Amino acid sequence: MSERAAGSIYDLGYQRYEGKRLGRGHTFRALYLESLRSAFGFGRKTSSKVFPFGLLVVASFPAIVQIIIGTFSSGAGVNLELLAAEDYFEFISVVLALFCAAVAPELVGRDLRNRTLAIYFSRSMGRLDYSAAKLAAMVTAMMVITVGPLSLLFIGNGLVTNDLPAYISDEWGLILPILGSSLLASILIGSIGVAIASQTPRRMFGTIGILVPLLLLFTFTNIVYRSFDSNVSWIAIYLSPFTVIDGFTKWFFGGTPEFVIVLSSDEPMRIAYVLAALMITAVSSAVVVWRYERIDP
Amino acid sequence: MTWVLFRLTMRELMGQRRAVLMGLFGLLPVLLAAIGLLFGVEDTGHSTQQFAADELLGVLVVGMLLPLVALIFGTAALGSEIEDGTAVYILAKPVARWKVIASKVGAAWVATSAIVLTSTIVSGLMILAGEEQQGIVPAFSVAILAGGLAYVTVFVLLTAMTGRALIIGLGYVFIWEGVLTVFAPGAQLFSIREYVLGIADWLSSTSRGDFEAELAATTSLMMMAVVIVVGFVLAVRRLRSFEAGEQA
Amino acid sequence: MTTETGTAPVEVISASKWYGNVVAVNDISFELRPGITGLLGPNGAGKTTLLNMMAGFLRPSAGEVRVMGRAAWHNVEMYADIGLVPEREAVYPFLTGHEFVLLSAQLHGLPEPEHATRRALRAVEMTDAENRRTGGYSKGMKQRVKIAAAIVHDPDILLLDEPFNGADPRQRLQMMEMLQEMAAEGRTILFSSHILEEMERLGENVLVIVAGRLAASGDYREIRRLMTDRPHTFRLRTSDDRKFAGALLADESVTGLELGDEGLTVRTGAFSTFITVAPRIAKEQGVSILEIVPRDESLESVFEYLVSR
Numbered sequence: 001m002s003e004r005a006a007g008s009i010y011d012l013g014y015q016r017y018e019g020k021r022l023g024r025g026h027t028f029r030a031l032y033l034e035s036l037r038s039a040f041g042f043g044r045k046t047s048s049k050v051f052p053f054g055l056l057v058v059a060s061f062p063a064i065v066q067i068i069i070g071t072f073s074s075g076a077g078v079n080l081e082l083l084a085a086e087d088y089f090e091f092i093s094v095v096l097a098l099f100c101a102a103v104a105p106e107l108v109g110r111d112l113r114n115r116t117l118a119i120y121f122s123r124s125m126g127r128l129d130y131s132a133a134k135l136a137a138m139v140t141a142m143m144v145i146t147v148g149p150l151s152l153l154f155i156g157n158g159l160v161t162n163d164l165p166a167y168i169s170d171e172w173g174l175i176l177p178i179l180g181s182s183l184l185a186s187i188l189i190g191s192i193g194v195a196i197a198s199q200t201p202r203r204m205f206g207t208i209g210i211l212v213p214l215l216l217l218f219t220f221t222n223i224v225y226r227s228f229d230s231n232v233s234w235i236a237i238y239l240s241p242f243t244v245i246d247g248f249t250k251w252f253f254g255g256t257p258e259f260v261i262v263l264s265s266d267e268p269m270r271i272a273y274v275l276a277a278l279m280i281t282a283v284s285s286a287v288v289v290w291r292y293e294r295i296d297p
Numbered sequence: 298m299t300w301v302l303f304r305l306t307m308r309e310l311m312g313q314r315r316a317v318l319m320g321l322f323g324l325l326p327v328l329l330a331a332i333g334l335l336f337g338v339e340d341t342g343h344s345t346q347q348f349a350a351d352e353l354l355g356v357l358v359v360g361m362l363l364p365l366v367a368l369i370f371g372t373a374a375l376g377s378e379i380e381d382g383t384a385v386y387i388l389a390k391p392v393a394r395w396k397v398i399a400s401k402v403g404a405a406w407v408a409t410s411a412i413v414l415t416s417t418i419v420s421g422l423m424i425l426a427g428e429e430q431q432g433i434v435p436a437f438s439v440a441i442l443a444g445g446l447a448y449v450t451v452f453v454l455l456t457a458m459t460g461r462a463l464i465i466g467l468g469y470v471f472i473w474e475g476v477l478t479v480f481a482p483g484a485q486l487f488s489i490r491e492y493v494l495g496i497a498d499w500l501s502s503t504s505r506g507d508f509e510a511e512l513a514a515t516t517s518l519m520m521m522a523v524v525i526v527v528g529f530v531l532a533v534r535r536l537r538s539f540e541a542g543e544q545a
Numbered sequence: 546m547t548t549e550t551g552t553a554p555v556e557v558i559s560a561s562k563w564y565g566n567v568v569a570v571n572d573i574s575f576e577l578r579p580g581i582t583g584l585l586g587p588n589g590a591g592k593t594t595l596l597n598m599m600a601g602f603l604r605p606s607a608g609e610v611r612v613m614g615r616a617a618w619h620n621v622e623m624y625a626d627i628g629l630v631p632e633r634e635a636v637y638p639f640l641t642g643h644e645f646v647l648l649s650a651q652l653h654g655l656p657e658p659e660h661a662t663r664r665a666l667r668a669v670e671m672t673d674a675e676n677r678r679t680g681g682y683s684k685g686m687k688q689r690v691k692i693a694a695a696i697v698h699d700p701d702i703l704l705l706d707e708p709f710n711g712a713d714p715r716q717r718l719q720m721m722e723m724l725q726e727m728a729a730e731g732r733t734i735l736f737s738s739h740i741l742e743e744m745e746r747l748g749e750n751v752l753v754i755v756a757g758r759l760a761a762s763g764d765y766r767e768i769r770r771l772m773t774d775r776p777h778t779f780r781l782r783t784s785d786d787r788k789f790a791g792a793l794l795a796d797e798s799v800t801g802l803e804l805g806d807e808g809l810t811v812r813t814g815a816f817s818t819f820i821t822v823a824p825r826i827a828k829e830q831g832v833s834i835l836e837i838v839p840r841d842e843s844l845e846s847v848f849e850y851l852v853s854r
Contacts, residue, residue: 382633390652541602
């Protein structure tokens with residue numbers, strides 16, 4: 001450059017932005033929505049949509065099959081129920097685990113890998129909001145695969161009776177348990193997933209990190225339940241998220257949990273499942289928050 | 298030189314978080330044994346031996362813990378270096394490729410065995426304390442040592458072949474060994490888990506009703522050896538023709 | 546430093562490498578002799594591919610790549626004579642600098658690995674930080690320690706992939722001096738770069754690779770002259786194109802103007818003058834420059850230009 005330029009600064013019309021800024025809530029919502037979108041692979045190549053949507057379809061299989069069978073059986077005047085709503089999660093528990101293991105690393109991995117966290121943390125949002133947005137997005141994603149198939153089952157069963165309004169007015173008592181158990185299951189599995197996935201930038205490690213403990217614990221609790229008296233198995237039952245889910249789901253629907261604890265009165269123990277779920281969720285969320293508070297972006 | 302590589306890989310594998318995590322996994326069987334000790338297995342109508350061999354060691358350790366720990370260590374031994382791009386530093390050396398593979402497999406094997414074998418011995422001895430041993434613990438220990446080597450060899454081979462080793466390995470453990478062998482008994486011939494159980498059955502003196510493996514002893518031993526040798530040879534060949542791609 | 550047959554240490558003979566439909570290296574031939582050679586090319590031109598072929602990490606799809614008279618592929622013994630400094634930053638973060646270089650020395654089977662390690666670390670001036678973990682090193686420190694690991698076994702051939710990436714001018718100077726010292730000892734050194742100025746001291750030994758092809762070879766000065774003193778084209782968008790164009794035309798650095806829908810296209814004879822002239826004129830005229838884009842900065846356009854002359 002010429003020596004003439006050495007001492008002076010050209011006024012090239014650079015302007016600061018002095019206008020309105022939308023603030024923290026808006027930033028939170030923006031991150032939440034973007035995370036949710038990327039969890040399902042929107043805005044990325046098609047192959048990243050395969051797992052979430054594929055698993056969603058697989059999770060809906062039982063409902064679809066039920067509807068098909070129901071269509072035929074109601075024509076024959078027989079009412080055949082393949083799978084009750086309260087047993088649904090137990091049936092698709094592996095799918096739920098796979099979904100969480102596929103989605104959670106996708107959600108938090110990219111920011112860790114590409115070191116974009118610094119950009120997020122320097123906005124009006126802060127670390128706590130980041131953690132909260134990611135957790136919220138994951139829970140919402142899990143809601144899709146929990147409420148989705150259950151709603152499909154519910155509506156499907158209703159359509160099969162050819163009298164949907166009547167079905168709804170008869171069975172409306174199912175709606176609240178469906179929503180409640182889906183919500184609780186989603187926050188439980190979702191928070192565990194994010195807690196584990198946020199530990200590593202590598203997507204594969206996150207996936208394995210979620211699958212291995214879930215599967216190991218699942219096997220462990222199954223063995224305990226198979227081999228010991230039920231007044232012993234209460235220890236193990238709380239170790240696996242899936243038995244916890246089964247517990248409160250059955251409770252919400254008014255049935256009896258598969259892995260049941262025999263005690264003098266059932267009522268207090270049933271709420272233990274909900275408490276366990278909330279406690280595990282609280283611990284997982286704390287892990288996430290702690291992780292992002294401490295991390296060096 | 299192999300020793301240098303071995304030590305390097307061990308350091309890499311036993312990095313803080315990973316080692317602690319694996320240790321925690323290894324505690325699960327011990328926890329199970331503790332529960333069994335405290336509350337007594339007999340109550341449920343099974344014998345302790347059956348519980349030890351079939352459930353504790355058979356399902357939890359051999360079925361879950363061993364393949365998963367082997368998967369994690371086996372894919373990391375060579376795979377993490379290839380993925381990071383640091384593989385160049387050990388490959389751009391006049392070291393025979395078989396020595397590289399040997400050190401990787403060896404380190405992964407030692408790491409896996411450290412966790413799984415310890416867990417097996419401790420939990421096994423705990424649950425069988427004061428009972429008729431039937432040689433269960435030694436039998437499973439030997440079988441697990443061999444199985445660990447087989448698993449690790451396969452996983453190292455996978456990492457030399459593809460970047461998707463982890464997910465393929467997972468698929469093998471859960472879909473092939475877990476599901477397929479139930480529906481298609483022929484597949485058991487190609488399942489390392491069955492080899493392990495076969496060897497354990499052969500070496501222990503449990504009764505038929507308590508614990509029985511699907512494969513005979515000779516089949517298990519032979520296939521185990523085949524997997525280890527063929528896996529090793531193929532891995533060396535793949536490493537020799539290792540192409541850097543856009544990554545290294 | 547040649548083999549018994551009198552051939553050059555590194556020979557690339559009509560070498561090509563393709564991946565499916567993508568040709569990364571296209572029929573390249575050259576020889577590397579003792580001294581320093583620079584491999585210049587834009588990103589994606591094939592420099593790393595070529596280096597990997599020389600280092601035995603890629604198999605040529607066609608042609609041959611020979612090191613010390615033997616094919617580089619499937620040639621594990623050759624590593625005793627080659628030092629490789631890869632581009633990727635990653636090193637084993639849990640090792641200290643000293644341990645990393647020592648590892649290299651041990652894997653080479655050196656009789657006195659500690660001694661060689663110390664010597665190599667001294668040569669790259671990393672003795673102060675050698676006992677810290679490389680995970681905590683700055684980029685420049687990692688680079689130096691990588692070089693130390695590559696020279697610890699005193700190789701005849703040294704291949705460096707973009708070694709000056711991210712180095713400040715002082716570090717670059719130091720590294721160049723070190724490389725020149727090594728070259729003076731009879732070693733064959735090749736380093737790649739996408740920045741012309743890094744080839745400054747190299748005199749005659751510059752290879753230019755563009756889109757997988759050898760585009761030019763020869764003297765640094767000549768190449769530089771061709772690149773910078775050639776006519777340049779810029780595209781500008783301003784707040785008042787016509788007014789600005791009128792004022793620009795009066796300046797002698799401008800050789801041609803075109804007013805279009807997407808903006809103003811300006812052809813200049815001398816690169817360096819125009820970029821000081823344009824802002825000054827804009828300010829004088831009260832015009833804001835919204836965008837200024839050089840239309841032909843790339844080596845590809847240099848190549849086109851070279852070819853069309």
